[in-house]
Amino acid sequence: MPLVQVTxxxxxxxxxxxxxxxxxxxxxxxxxxxxSNPNWHGHNYTLDVxxxxxxxxxxxxxxxxxxxxxxxxxxxxxxxxxxxxxxEVSWLEGIIPSTENVAVAxxxxxxxxxxxxxxxARVHLRExxxxxxxxxxx
Amino acid sequence: MPLVQVTxxxxxxxxxxxxxxxxxxxxxxxxxxxxSNPNWHGHNYTLDVxxxxxxxxxxxxxxxxxxxxxxxxxxxxxxxxxxxxxxEVSWLEGIIPSTENVAVAxxxxxxxxxxxxxxxARVHLRExxxxxxxxxxx
Amino acid sequence: MPLVQVTxxxxxxxxxxxxxxxxxxxxxxxxxxxxSNPNWHGHNYTLDVxxxxxxxxxxxxxxxxxxxxxxxxxxxxxxxxxxxxxxEVSWLEGIIPSTENVAVAxxxxxxxxxxxxxxxARVHLRExxxxxxxxxxx
Amino acid sequence: MPLVQVTxxxxxxxxxxxxxxxxxxxxxxxxxxxxSNPNWHGHNYTLDVxxxxxxxxxxxxxxxxxxxxxxxxxxxxxxxxxxxxxxEVSWLEGIIPSTENVAVAxxxxxxxxxxxxxxxARVHLRExxxxxxxxxxx
Amino acid sequence: MPLVQVTxxxxxxxxxxxxxxxxxxxxxxxxxxxxSNPNWHGHNYTLDVxxxxxxxxxxxxxxxxxxxxxxxxxxxxxxxxxxxxxxEVSWLEGIIPSTENVAVAxxxxxxxxxxxxxxxARVHLRExxxxxxxxxxx
Amino acid sequence: MPLVQVTxxxxxxxxxxxxxxxxxxxxxxxxxxxxSNPNWHGHNYTLDVxxxxxxxxxxxxxxxxxxxxxxxxxxxxxxxxxxxxxxEVSWLEGIIPSTENVAVAxxxxxxxxxxxxxxxARVHLRExxxxxxxxxxx
Numbered sequence: 001m002p003l004v005q006v007t008x009x010x011x012x013x014x015x016x017x018x019x020x021x022x023x024x025x026x027x028x029x030x031x032x033x034x035x036s037n038p039n040w041h042g043h044n045y046t047l048d049v050x051x052x053x054x055x056x057x058x059x060x061x062x063x064x065x066x067x068x069x070x071x072x073x074x075x076x077x078x079x080x081x082x083x084x085x086x087x088e089v090s091w092l093e094g095i096i097p098s099t100e101n102v103a104v105a106x107x108x109x110x111x112x113x114x115x116x117x118x119x120x121a122r123v124h125l126r127e128x129x130x131x132x133x134x135x136x137x138x
Numbered sequence: 139m140p141l142v143q144v145t146x147x148x149x150x151x152x153x154x155x156x157x158x159x160x161x162x163x164x165x166x167x168x169x170x171x172x173x174s175n176p177n178w179h180g181h182n183y184t185l186d187v188x189x190x191x192x193x194x195x196x197x198x199x200x201x202x203x204x205x206x207x208x209x210x211x212x213x214x215x216x217x218x219x220x221x222x223x224x225x226e227v228s229w230l231e232g233i234i235p236s237t238e239n240v241a242v243a244x245x246x247x248x249x250x251x252x253x254x255x256x257x258x259a260r261v262h263l264r265e266x267x268x269x270x271x272x273x274x275x276x
Numbered sequence: 277m278p279l280v281q282v283t284x285x286x287x288x289x290x291x292x293x294x295x296x297x298x299x300x301x302x303x304x305x306x307x308x309x310x311x312s313n314p315n316w317h318g319h320n321y322t323l324d325v326x327x328x329x330x331x332x333x334x335x336x337x338x339x340x341x342x343x344x345x346x347x348x349x350x351x352x353x354x355x356x357x358x359x360x361x362x363x364e365v366s367w368l369e370g371i372i373p374s375t376e377n378v379a380v381a382x383x384x385x386x387x388x389x390x391x392x393x394x395x396x397a398r399v400h401l402r403e404x405x406x407x408x409x410x411x412x413x414x
Numbered sequence: 415m416p417l418v419q420v421t422x423x424x425x426x427x428x429x430x431x432x433x434x435x436x437x438x439x440x441x442x443x444x445x446x447x448x449x450s451n452p453n454w455h456g457h458n459y460t461l462d463v464x465x466x467x468x469x470x471x472x473x474x475x476x477x478x479x480x481x482x483x484x485x486x487x488x489x490x491x492x493x494x495x496x497x498x499x500x501x502e503v504s505w506l507e508g509i510i511p512s513t514e515n516v517a518v519a520x521x522x523x524x525x526x527x528x529x530x531x532x533x534x535a536r537v538h539l540r541e542x543x544x545x546x547x548x549x550x551x552x
Numbered sequence: 553m554p555l556v557q558v559t560x561x562x563x564x565x566x567x568x569x570x571x572x573x574x575x576x577x578x579x580x581x582x583x584x585x586x587x588s589n590p591n592w593h594g595h596n597y598t599l600d601v602x603x604x605x606x607x608x609x610x611x612x613x614x615x616x617x618x619x620x621x622x623x624x625x626x627x628x629x630x631x632x633x634x635x636x637x638x639x640e641v642s643w644l645e646g647i648i649p650s651t652e653n654v655a656v657a658x659x660x661x662x663x664x665x666x667x668x669x670x671x672x673a674r675v676h677l678r679e680x681x682x683x684x685x686x687x688x689x690x
Numbered sequence: 691m692p693l694v695q696v697t698x699x700x701x702x703x704x705x706x707x708x709x710x711x712x713x714x715x716x717x718x719x720x721x722x723x724x725x726s727n728p729n730w731h732g733h734n735y736t737l738d739v740x741x742x743x744x745x746x747x748x749x750x751x752x753x754x755x756x757x758x759x760x761x762x763x764x765x766x767x768x769x770x771x772x773x774x775x776x777x778e779v780s781w782l783e784g785i786i787p788s789t790e791n792v793a794v795a796x797x798x799x800x801x802x803x804x805x806x807x808x809x810x811a812r813v814h815l816r817e818x819x820x821x822x823x824x825x826x827x828x
Contacts, residue, residue, distance in 0.1 A: 004686070005685060006684075007686070018749075032749075042152060042154075059650070082175055084178050100694045100751060128149070131698060134740075140514075142547050143548040144545075238331045238337060268286075271283070272283070274281075276279045313634055315567065315635065315636035317565050317636070318567040359591065372474035380416045380418065404563070410464075411416060429729065456730065457733065495724070496731040498727070554828070558821075561819065612786035
């Protein structure tokens with residue numbers, strides 16, 4: 001049975017801020033630039049989640065994409081969409097919501113929620129058309 | 139001399155909230171839904187500004203696009219990028235920052251800043267891949 | 277109150293065939309080419325619906341986009357998605373499902389379903405990245 | 415019979431330079447900036463051509479898109495693709511190949527080559543993701 | 553000589569249906585949902601084929617992209633474009649045309665048709681903007 | 691500390707030609723086709739540069755993207771944008787400016803300019819929407 005990677009895309013819009021309370025405003029501004037604006041800014045995030053597994057010969061599926069879509073909605077998108085990543089997401093508490101950190105946190109959420117037959121292979125989170133990160137669990 | 143429309147695109151990321159202080163939280167939630175979240179959310183906005191004018195036979199230009207880019211930066215993008223549309227933009231004060239209202243406000247800013255040889259023809263503001271507005275000054 | 281155009285995008289996937297029963301297979305092939313394949317082919321359609329109206333000063337909206345999304349789903353997308361445009365859509369019966377004809381039929385469906393405060397301004401239907409049509413009711 | 419607009423997209427890659435021989439290098443540089451580089455630069459152009467006409471009730475077509483594609487290839491794309499817009503295109507001779515001027519020249523080529531049943535409605539030429547022009551024959 | 557991956561993109565439009573004849577309609581509907589519609593549906597597929605090899609110091613090419621384009625057309629696209637994946641493609645006979653299975657079948661076709669100097673590295677097949685699969689031969 | 695890949699995108703427009711002086715015009719034409727046009731042609735290139743490293747727990751960053759953007763500008767984009775890849779770029783001298791060769795040369799430039807904490811993981815250079823290459827240093 002061939003191993004295939006399947007990717008499902010989702011979108012969410014959120015506000016955030018890059019900032020450390022234990023740093024001065026000057027140091028925050030020096031390190032995080034405009035991203036530390038105390039009044040927040042936001043993005044249309046694009047999330048591509050890739051799972052890998054053998055193709056089920058009965059269905060031709062690695063995984064039912066409706067189930068992957070549902071897992072992404074329940075574990076990630078419903079918690080983040082139209083929210084503030086610094087203030088409202090229990091599983092991002094205490095984390096600076098950089099694209100890197102959010103991608104790793106999304107990985108942890110999804111890895112625990114997928115069926116045994118597939119392996120989470122890749123979380124690709126795009127913050128702007130020009131900036132994106134990939135986490136593969138390593 | 140042929141009349142041609144020239145469009146320049148810019149991007150900005152901002153936080154906002156749709157909300158009226160003179161309404162109850164329930165009414166805000168009923169009308170604005172998730173967009174009224176008191177903790178904000180945000181978007182990657184795409185702004186396409188179109189000017190119209192005769193093609194200058196000396197240069198082949200309707201307008202120097204570097205000047206249009208500069209006008210868009212100075213009048214609009216520098217004020218909005220990585221900002222909060224409800225709290226930080228003097229020329230959006232007192233305005234609910236719906237895509238419609240922001241587009242009209244951008245029009246007013248730009249119409250006053252363009253050279254006489256061209257006419258502002260269109261402000262196209264895209265809030266998400268699925269939602270956008272066009273204002274043509276009418 | 278400024279007049280603004282608001283556009284909402286939706287997607288649907290469908291099968292179709294361009295074909296006239298009252299023509300020979302040769303004539304169908306000559307006029308419609310590959311699109312007359314008796315075994316069908318299909319597309320990911322992108323539908324942009326534009327409404328125009330004054331901006332409501334209370335809400336900053338021309339129209340609640342959730343209501344436009346719902347009208348597009350109920351009147352159009354739910355009937356077309358994952359369907360056969362020749363065989364399964366009552367409001368396309370007897371019509372060759374060219375992009376032109378489908379766009380006009382979508383216009384008729386939506387024009388009857390929108391609130392009085394807005395005017396249907398434009399139906400933009402994209403069949404492939406290279407082919408699209410616009411109908412403005414004229 | 416409803417009037418519908420149909421758009422066909424094509425791509426071409428070309429080199430060009432914005433420059434006037436009757437100007438000094440300094441003036442060229444001041445007006446055209448990097449675009450006057452004597453060693454050329456180039457772009458992937460995207461060309462959207464829109465024709466308008468009544469929908470033929472027999473075919474559901476405003477115009478056979480294969481014929482529009484062929485006209486665009488024969489009149490425009492075959493002459494421009496992988497070419498130098500300043501040096502190699504007879505119908506651009508003596509014209510500064512700004513996006514504006516190229517769009518107007520494309521319009522002239524196509525207007526003369528389309529069938530009587532349709533009207534050329536719009537030439538949309540995109541030079542970069544951020545810069546584009548529209549000519550509607552006015 | 554550096555090892556480089558080169559990717560060529562192609563498009564095709566096709567109809568298909570996910571369905572097993574040896575299952576009841578109910579079971580097909582439960583597993584495949586709308587995709588089991590007996591009247592078919594279809595997609596604009598995007599196919600990215602990646603080959604890997606050393607850069608030929610004489611040409612600067614891993615492989616002549618015109619030859620890759622031709623192999624993709626002859627082995628894959630000409631057979632699938634404007635066709636029905638369930639009914640008309642000899643090399644998909646007996647296979648449920650899920651994106652996974654089609655990608656694996658495309659791999660087999662191309663692996664046998666490429667020159668010895670390159671290795672087929674990746675078949676990326678996109679069924680919709682939100683759903684895609686990657687097969688790397690493993 | 692999780693290992694994450696971060697990608698930054700940039701754009702440049704350039705002219706080039708695929709051609710060997712030590713070959714006849716016929717052989718150049720046979721191997722390079724239209725790309726050997728002596729009058730040049732050009733492209734809008736898209737460059738995605740990926741770096742990999744542990745996420746700094748203090749900042750949530752693998753690398754400050756402003757620094758990566760600056761390195762890409764100083765080492766690559768400022769030298770290539772609005773230039774002729776055959777004639778004007780010291781670090782491309784003596785190299786046929788195929789996408790493969792340009793990507794490898796970009797890798798060499800960037801690998802030497804990045805901070806020690808990160809590893810250059812991937813240079814992805816897109817010449818047209820349909821043609822791209824990836825170099826990972828191997």
